[in-house]
Amino acid sequence: MHKSLITTIIAGIAITLGMMACNKNVYDEKIHEELIHYYSKVDSVDQQHMWQLSQDKTLRFQVPSGSSYKQLRVYTANPLTDSNAELMSQIYVSSGKSGSLTVNVPYQLSTIYAALVDASGLLYVSSLPTSSSPLSIDFTDVTKGVAITSHKPQTYTYLFEENYPEAGDYDYNDIVLRVSQQRTAENEITVNVTISAIGADKQIAGCIRLVGYLYENIDSVYTTNGDSFNEGFNPQKQYYFHKDTTLLIEGQNHEAVLNMFCDAHWAMAFNMSLDYGLFQRKKYNVLTSVGDNYQIRTPRTISYVIRFKDGFSSVLDNFTLDTLDPFILTEYNGGVWETHTEQFKSAKVLHEYFVPSFKDLPWALMVPEADFLYPLEGHEIGYRKKTEDGKVAMYGAYATVGHSFGEWAEDHNNYLDWYLYPNKQLTY
Structure with a gap:
């Protein structure tokens, strides 16, 4: 981008954003978009991107009649053998009860485990692939046992600019919440x-x-x-x-x-x-x-x-x-602005604020992992841009070729496992 255009963009955005709190009619979204893109860490963000790495799924169940089960639990792994299994859902049931529940399933999770729990705390566990449609639990073939540990609830990491x-x-470390x-x-x-x-x-x-x-x-x-x-x-x-x-x-x-x-x-x-x-x-x-x-x-x-x-x-x-x-919530130019993940960015829960319609890197991310290694200060999560000679430069905390944040930013359907490939020298 030519220097004159950069100067124009910066000057224009300083004026228009500075006046947003007073008069929304002076806001120039095109100038805003150009400035954000200039500072972006990728050349081209997929305009269909919702920056999601998990999805809600409905799970159907039928509790066997004549049983004394009290709860139905859903885990990310087998609770009888895996101490790292996380509790995704827990509902209260009784003999013969049928219905459905909702679980949030990371795209990288291929199997979930459902367990009926009796009054003594014994678990009757059945597994099912997350690719099934619809998701329906079969309790005709279960493994009985005691949970290997008191499993923690499913935990996600939220990162904010x-x-x-x-x-x-x-670098998505201004606020990190689990x-x-x-x-x-x-x-x-x-x-x-x-x-x-x-x-x-x-x-x-x-x-x-x-x-x-x-x-x-x-x-x-x-x-x-x-x-x-x-x-x-x-x-x-x-x-x-x-x-x-x-x-x-x-x-x-x-x-x-x-x-x-x-x-x-x-x-x-x-x-x-x-x-x-x-x-x-x-x-x-x-x-x-x-x-x-x-x-x-x-x-x-x-x-x-x-x-x-x-x-x-x-x-x-x-x-x-x-x-x-x-x-x-942050203060900006006399107003209070809310920063949400992409799917909720227009929520305006407590305050009114402008929501740009263009799409570039988000100001907030959710990663479906309890111990996600977030970038160290000063290290972007992932940089991917073409250089003057046409080659692609890629670096940052998550820049493994074929498993990088930058590649995912350009294609929301692929590279969904990027968060499993940190550069541990650049993450905390």
């Missing part, structure tokens, strides 16, 4: 949230929308240990654009919203003894060494217990990780 609607640096959900009673879901890393410089708030569930559907929300990410937080001491510390708030469309944290830095890392009584915004867990602005801190987890009102037991059979919409 802090600069929306401006271009990011695409999120899981588990049915813990007939009318209860527990959502576990871990803040693993913060590579941002500014205040970032965070929430989770319960997609399709209204605020009035919820009876109560509390945390398992009584703590919250806002513990000790005092928004009156300085200006904060997000001050509400209530655990559950109501969205603009009356949906239920878990109000996680007002300030990510405070939520994860504020410590009087380590910070000499001062609150400083440093970067946490994005480099393997420490320095003036970089620290290594233990990830912090809060578990939210959500109790639904009577009558929602059967509806919760279809509650999956795809029912959760984690998003961050």
Whole structure:
């Protein structure tokens, strides 16, 4: 791109984006698109891309008549033999009950395991390929046994860029969350949230929308240990654009919203003894060494217990990780902007903001892996562009040829296993 055009784009976007909060009519989306593409790490993003690596699937079941089974569980691996199996779903059943439930299945998962559980805790396990259509459990041939361990719930990693609607640096470590959900009673879901890393410089708030569930559907929300990410937080001491510390708030469309944290830095890392009584915004867990602005801190987890009102037991059979919409809030030019994953980017849960119609690299990603290795500070997740001589330059944290983020960005139907091929020298 010629230098004169770059100058024009930068000048134009500075003016138009700077005026968006005041008058949406001056916004020039074409200039915005050109600037974002100029800073993009790939030449051509697949315009059909939804940046998804998993999908919800319906699973049909029939509990044998005359049985004493109490629960039906679905796992990512055999719970009788694999300690790394994750619990995808858990519903309550009785003799002869038939119906369906929903599970969120990563594209790379070829087999899932369904287990009926009796009153003594014994599991009766059957496997089925995820490629089946429809997914239907056959309990005529099962393996009986005890779970090898208390399996953790299925956990996904959510990665955010802090600069929306401006271009990011695409290392996707400004906020890193690990999120899981588990049915813990007939009318209860527990959502576990871990803040693993913060590579941002500014205040970032965070929430989770319960997609399709209204605020009035919820009876109560509390945390398992009584703590919250806002513990000790005092928004009156300085200006904060997000001050509400209530655990559950109501969205603009009356949906239920878990109000996680007002300030990510405070939520994860504020410590009087380590910070000499001062609150400083440093970067946490994005480099393997420490320095003036970089620290290594233990990830912090809060578990939210959500109790639904009577009558929602059967509806919760279809509650999956795809029912959760984690998003961050940042201040930009006098307004508050929400950053969601692609499928929810237009949600406008708490605030009004512009949503560009063009498609380039997203500002948020979900990876269906609990221990996804996110890029170190300063290393893009994947760069793939042609050089002047026509060759393709490819580097970054996920740049293995045939299994790279850049290739997936250009073709949403292929290279879906890219997140399984990290460069461990460039990831945390």
